[in-house]
Amino acid sequence: MSVKIDETLTVECETGNYHTFCPISCVSWLYQKIEDSFFLVVGTKTCGYFLQNALGVMIFAEPRYAMAELEEGDISAQLNDYEGLKKLCIRIRKDRDPSVIIWIGTCTTEIIKMDLEGMAPKLEWEIGIPILVARANGLDYAFTQGEDTVLAAMAHRCPEPEFSFRSRKETIQNFFTFHSRKKEELVEYANHPSLVLFGSLPSNVASQLNLELKRQSIKVSGWLPAQKYTDLPSLGDGVYVCGVNPFLSRTATTLIRREKCQLIGAPFPIGPDGTRAWIEKICPVFGIEPQGLEEREERIWESLKDYLDLVRGKSVFFMGDNLLEVSLARFLIRCGMIVHEIGIPYMDKRYQAAELSLLQDTCMKMCVPIPRIVEKPDNSNQIRRIRELQPDLAITGMAHANPLEARGISTKWSVEFTFAQIHGFANATDVLELVTRPLRRQKNLEDLGPTTLVRK
Amino acid sequence: MKLAYWMYAGPAHIGTLRVASSFKNVHAIMHAPLGDDYFNVMRSMLERERDFTAATASIVDRHVLARGSQERVVDNILRKDKEEYPDLIILTPTCTSSILQEDLQNFVNRASIISNSDVIFADVDHYQVNEIQAADRTLEQVVRYYLDRCHRQEKWDQFLTDAPSVNIIGIFTLGFHNQHDCRELRRLLRDLDIKINQIIPEGGSVEDLQNLPKAWFNLIPYREVGLMTAMSLNKEYGMPYISTAPMGAVDMAEWIRHIQKNVNTLALSSSSKRVDYEPYIDGQTRFVSQAAWFSRSIDCQNLTGKETVVFGDTTHAASITKILVREMGIRVSCAGTYCKHDAKWFKEQIQGFCDEILITDDHAEVGDMIARMKPSAIFGTQMERHIGKRLDIPCGVISAPVHIQNFPLGYRPFLGYEGTNQIADLVYNSFALGMEDHLLDIFGGHDTKEIISKSLSTNIGLIWNPESRLELSKIPRFAREKVERNTDKFARQKGIETITVEVMYAAKEALNT
Numbered sequence: 001m002s003v004k005i006d007e008t009l010t011v012e013c014e015t016g017n018y019h020t021f022c023p024i025s026c027v028s029w030l031y032q033k034i035e036d037s038f039f040l041v042v043g044t045k046t047c048g049y050f051l052q053n054a055l056g057v058m059i060f061a062e063p064r065y066a067m068a069e070l071e072e073g074d075i076s077a078q079l080n081d082y083e084g085l086k087k088l089c090i091r092i093r094k095d096r097d098p099s100v101i102i103w104i105g106t107c108t109t110e111i112i113k114m115d116l117e118g119m120a121p122k123l124e125w126e127i128g129i130p131i132l133v134a135r136a137n138g139l140d141y142a143f144t145q146g147e148d149t150v151l152a153a154m155a156h157r158c159p160e161p162e163f164s165f166r167s168r169k170e171t172i173q174n175f176f177t178f179h180s181r182k183k184e185e186l187v188e189y190a191n192h193p194s195l196v197l198f199g200s201l202p203s204n205v206a207s208q209l210n211l212e213l214k215r216q217s218i219k220v221s222g223w224l225p226a227q228k229y230t231d232l233p234s235l236g237d238g239v240y241v242c243g244v245n246p247f248l249s250r251t252a253t254t255l256i257r258r259e260k261c262q263l264i265g266a267p268f269p270i271g272p273d274g275t276r277a278w279i280e281k282i283c284p285v286f287g288i289e290p291q292g293l294e295e296r297e298e299r300i301w302e303s304l305k306d307y308l309d310l311v312r313g314k315s316v317f318f319m320g321d322n323l324l325e326v327s328l329a330r331f332l333i334r335c336g337m338i339v340h341e342i343g344i345p346y347m348d349k350r351y352q353a354a355e356l357s358l359l360q361d362t363c364m365k366m367c368v369p370i371p372r373i374v375e376k377p378d379n380s381n382q383i384r385r386i387r388e389l390q391p392d393l394a395i396t397g398m399a400h401a402n403p404l405e406a407r408g409i410s411t412k413w414s415v416e417f418t419f420a421q422i423h424g425f426a427n428a429t430d431v432l433e434l435v436t437r438p439l440r441r442q443k444n445l446e447d448l449g450p451t452t453l454v455r456k
Numbered sequence: 457m458k459l460a461y462w463m464y465a466g467p468a469h470i471g472t473l474r475v476a477s478s479f480k481n482v483h484a485i486m487h488a489p490l491g492d493d494y495f496n497v498m499r500s501m502l503e504r505e506r507d508f509t510a511a512t513a514s515i516v517d518r519h520v521l522a523r524g525s526q527e528r529v530v531d532n533i534l535r536k537d538k539e540e541y542p543d544l545i546i547l548t549p550t551c552t553s554s555i556l557q558e559d560l561q562n563f564v565n566r567a568s569i570i571s572n573s574d575v576i577f578a579d580v581d582h583y584q585v586n587e588i589q590a591a592d593r594t595l596e597q598v599v600r601y602y603l604d605r606c607h608r609q610e611k612w613d614q615f616l617t618d619a620p621s622v623n624i625i626g627i628f629t630l631g632f633h634n635q636h637d638c639r640e641l642r643r644l645l646r647d648l649d650i651k652i653n654q655i656i657p658e659g660g661s662v663e664d665l666q667n668l669p670k671a672w673f674n675l676i677p678y679r680e681v682g683l684m685t686a687m688s689l690n691k692e693y694g695m696p697y698i699s700t701a702p703m704g705a706v707d708m709a710e711w712i713r714h715i716q717k718n719v720n721t722l723a724l725s726s727s728s729k730r731v732d733y734e735p736y737i738d739g740q741t742r743f744v745s746q747a748a749w750f751s752r753s754i755d756c757q758n759l760t761g762k763e764t765v766v767f768g769d770t771t772h773a774a775s776i777t778k779i780l781v782r783e784m785g786i787r788v789s790c791a792g793t794y795c796k797h798d799a800k801w802f803k804e805q806i807q808g809f810c811d812e813i814l815i816t817d818d819h820a821e822v823g824d825m826i827a828r829m830k831p832s833a834i835f836g837t838q839m840e841r842h843i844g845k846r847l848d849i850p851c852g853v854i855s856a857p858v859h860i861q862n863f864p865l866g867y868r869p870f871l872g873y874e875g876t877n878q879i880a881d882l883v884y885n886s887f888a889l890g891m892e893d894h895l896l897d898i899f900g901g902h903d904t905k906e907i908i909s910k911s912l913s914t915n916i917g918l919i920w921n922p923e924s925r926l927e928l929s930k931i932p933r934f935a936r937e938k939v940e941r942n943t944d945k946f947a948r949q950k951g952i953e954t955i956t957v958e959v960m961y962a963a964k965e966a967l968n969t
Contacts, residue, residue: 017512017513017514017515017532019493019496019497019513020490020491021491021494022489022490022491022492022494023491024491025491044467044551044552044582045463045466045467045468045551045582045586046467046469046492046550046551046552048460048463049463049466049467049470050491050492050494052462052463053494053498054494059461059462062461066459066460066461067459067460067461068457068458068459068460069457069458069459069460070457071457071458071583072583072584074457075555075583079457081457084457085457087457088457088459091459092459106552107489107516107552108551108552108555110521111521111552111555111556112555137489138488138489138490138491138492138552139489139490139516139517139518139521140517140518141490142490142491143491202930203930204927204930204931207927207957208961211957211958211961299965300965303965303966345490379512380512380539383508397497398497398500398501399493399496399497399500399509400500400508401500402500402501402504402505402506403500403505403506403507403508406506406507425965426961426964426965
C-alpha cells in the first residue's frame with residue numbers, strides 16, 4: 001500500500017444500521033458522579049431491562065436510579081401522567097431525599113409527546129425538590145450523548161456569577177482567612193476570568209486536570225457536573241468554558257447561546273499529546289505562556305516505551321459507538337499505529353474542529369494516511385471491510401467482539417474506554433493497557449493458534 | 457405508571473428475538489430506535505456466541521417519527537434477504553415502535569412478494585405480554601405458519617415415523633441451562649430407545665417444521681415456552697404431549713411412565729413392540745443418580761426440617777419445591793413465582809408442599825417475604841441471591857433471569873438423572889456454606905486476613921496531608937489499598953515525608969518506569 005499522504009479530511013455518512021447503546025445508559029455513570037442526584041427514567045420495559053443488564057450487579061446495590069414504567073394506561077393517555085409522576089417523586093423524596101431529581105425522557109415519551117418540560121416546574125414547586133428534564137432518547141442520540149443532554153439541562157440551573165452562593169461563601173471565607181494564606185492563594189493563580197470545565201469525569205481525574213492547569217497558574221472555578229448538585233459552578237457572561245469530552249456538543253451550544261459563556265475550542269485531553277494541546281489552547285486565552293509541557297509530554301512518552309513497542313505499525317479499525325473515536329484514533333496514531341477507519345455515530349464538526357485538525361497534523365507528523373471517517377456506519381458493511389483489511393485490532397461493541405474473535409480478529413470492547421480513566425497525562429498508560437491487552441494475549445497464546453490448538 | 461427497579465422477565469421483543477435467533481437460518485429484523493438492539497450484546501456476552509447474531513435493527517429515528525418508515529423497513533428486509541439468504545425473516549416491533557402504530561403487517565406483505573425468504577410479522581402485544589409469553593407465542597406462530605402452508609400446498613405427509621420418535625419443544629437461546637438440559641434429554645431418550653424427530657427452536661430449521669407431526673408425541677421440558685405450540689399441535693393434529701418437567705427423581709419416574717404409556721398406545725397401531733421402562737427407572741433412581749442415596753446419607757440428615765424459600769419461573773420453582781420436600785425432607789416455608797399468568801397451575805402443583813405461596817413480579821415483595829421468613833437457605837433467581845447476600849442467607853440459583861454465572865462451560869443440567877445430582881449438590885452447597893460460616897463463628901476462625909495485612913503496612917513516618925487523604929478516600933475501595941501502597945513506596949524511594957496530592961499523581965506516573 002503506497003503511503004500517499006491524503007491532505008484532506010473527509011467525513012462520509014453511511015446512514016447504516018449500526019449498534020450502539022441507548023443514551024439512557026448515561027444514568028449508569030452519572031448517578032455515581034453526582035452524589036446527591038436521583039435519576040428517574042420514564043420509559044417502558046425495554047428501557048428498564050436494558051439498564052438492568054447494563055448496570056449488572058450494581059443494580060442490586062439499589063443505586064439512585066429507578067424506572068417510571070409506562071403501562072398501557074399511560075400510553076393511551078387514560079391515566080393522568082402528572083399525578084403518576086407526582087406519586088413516584090414523592091416516594092423518591094421520602095426514600096432517598098436527593099438534592100435533585102433528573103427525569104430522563106425516552107423514545108416512548110417522545111412519541112406519546114409527554115410534556116415532561118411542562119410538568120417538571122409545576123411538580124418542582126409542589127414537592128420542593130429541583131427537577132431537571134433531559135431527553136436522552138435513541139431517536140435523536142447515541143450512547144454517550146445521553147450525558148450531553150443531561151449536562152445541557154443542568155447548565156440552565158447554574159447560578160449567575162454575581163449572585164452565586166459559592167462566590168458569597170468564598171468572600172466570607174476570605175474574610176476570615178489569615179493574611180499569609182491569602183497571599184499564598186494570590187501567588188498560586190494568575191488573575192483571569194472564570195474557567196469552568198464540563199464533562200463527567202471521575203473526581204480524581206478531574207483533580208488531575210485541575211492540577212495540570214494549576215501548574216500553569218490557571219484556576220478552575222468549577223466543573224459541570226460537580227460532585228454534588230448543590231455545588232454547581234456559576235455560569236454567565238464573561239465565564240470561559242471548555243469541554244473535556246468529544247460528545248458534548250449540545251452542552252457547548254447551550255453554554256454559548258443560553259448562558260452566554262465563551263467556549264474555548266480545544267482538542268480533548270485524551271493522551272499526553274491531547275492533554276498538552278488542550279492546555280496549550282486554554283493558556284493563551286488568559287494571556288499565559290504554557291510552561292514545561294513539552295518536557296511533561298516527553299517524559300510520558302518515555303514511560304510508555306514498552307507499550308509503544310508493542311503497538312508500533314499495527315493497524316486498528318474503529319467500528320464506532322461511543323463518540324470518543326476521533327480522540328482515541330488520534331492518540332493511537334501518535335503512538336505509531338495505523339487507523340484504517342473511524343466509525344462514529346455522530347460528529348459535530350464545529351465542536352470537534354480542534355480535534356480534527358490535531359488528527360490531521362498528527363497524521364502528517366507520523367506519515368500515515370488520514371483515516372476514513374464514517375458517520376452512522378453500517379455494521380454489516382464494516383464487517384466486510386474488516387474481513388478485507390484484516391486489521392490487527394478492531395475496537396468494537398460487545399455484539400460483535402466475540403464473533404470477530406472467533407474469526408481471528410483481535411478485538412477490544414469500545415465500551416471499556418467509556419468507563420476507563422483516559423484523560424490527562426497520567427492516564428495514558430490506562431488507554432494503552434486496554435489497547436495492548438488483546439495484542440499481548442495473542443502473543444501469549446501465540447504457539448497455540450486457533451487451528452493448531454492441539455500440537456502434534 | 458409504576459416505580460420499577462428490577463424485572464424478572466424482559467420485554468416482549470426479547471422473547472421473539474430469542475426464538476428467532478435459535479432457529480438456524482432465520483433472520484430477525486427489529487423495528488426499533490437506536491439502542492434497543494442490546495439483545496445481540498446479551499447473546500454474544502452471556503452465551504459467548506461465536507456467530508454474529510442474526511438480528512438487525514431497522515432504525516426508527518426522527519424521520520420515521522415524522523414521516524413514517526416508508527420504504528425503509530421493506531428495504532431492510534429485502535437487503536437481508538439478498539445478503540444472508542435466510543429461510544425466514546421475522547419482523548418484530550419493540551415497545552417504542554408499537555406505539556407508532558405503523559402497519560408493519562403491510563410492510564411484511566409487500567416484502568414477501570419480492571423476497572425469496574418467507575417473511576412473517578411477529579404478532580405480539582408489547583404491553584400485555586412479557587418475554588416468556590412472547591417467546592411462546594412467536595414459536596407457535598412460526599410453527600403454525602409452516603404447517604398451514606404445508607397443508608395449503610397439500611404436501612402433507614400423514615405418516616408417523618416407524619420407530620417411536622419425539623419432538624422436544626422449548627430449548628432455545630439464553631435459556632437457563634437449556635443447552636445442558638438438552639444434552640441430558642438426548643442421552644435419556646437414547647437410553648429409552650426413542651428417536652428424536654426434531655428439537656425446536658434451538659438449532660432447528662424452519663424447512664423441517666412441516667415434519668413435526670410425524671413424531672409420536674411432543675415433550676415440553678419447560679411449560680413457560682413451548683406449551684402453546686404443543687397445545688396447538690394437539691388440537692390440529694391430535695399429537696399428545698408431555699409437559700411434566702423431568703426434574704427430580706419422582707417427576708423423572710412419572711415422566712418416563714408417561715412416555716411409556718404414549719409409546720405403548722401408539723405401538724398398538726404400528727409394528728413396534730411394547731416397552732417397559734420400570735427396570736430402567738429403578739436402576740437410574742437407585743444407582744446412577746446419587747440424589748436418592750444422598751437424601752438418606754448422614755450429612756443430609758442435618759438438613760431435615762430446615763426452612764427454605766423457593767422463587768423462580770413456574771417450572772423450576774415448582775419442581776425444586778417438590779424435590780426439597782419430597783426427596784430431601786427439607787421444609788419450604790414459602791414458594792413463589794413471577795409468572796403471574798400461570799399462577800393457577802403453580803398453585804395446584806405445590807399445594808400441600810409449602811406453607812405459603814407468593815405470586816408476584818415485584819422483587820420488593822419477595823425481599824420482604826424472605827426477611828420475614830428468615831429461612832436457612834433460599835433457592836431463587838439472581839435477585840434472590842442478592843437479597844440473600846444482604847440478609848446473610850445462602851442462596852442457590854435455580855431459575856432465570858440469567859447472569860453470566862448461569863452459562864457454565866461445564867456440564868450442568870437441571871433435568872434428567874444427572875440433573876438430580878446437580879440439584880443435590882446445589883442444595884447441599886448452599887446449606888453447607890451457611891454452616892461453614894456458622895462453625896467458623898463458633899470457633900473464631902476468621903482472623904487470618906487481619907494478621908497478614910498488619911505485617912504489610914510499614915508506613916511509619918509517612919504523613920498524608922488532609923488533601924491527599926481526601927483524594928485517597930475518593931478512590932473506589934477495591935483500588936484504594938493498591939494506590940496507597942504504591943504511593944507510600946514511591947514516597948519512601950524519593951525520601952518524601954509528607955504525601956500531597958502532587959506526590960500521589962507523580963507516583964501513578966512513575967508506576968511504569
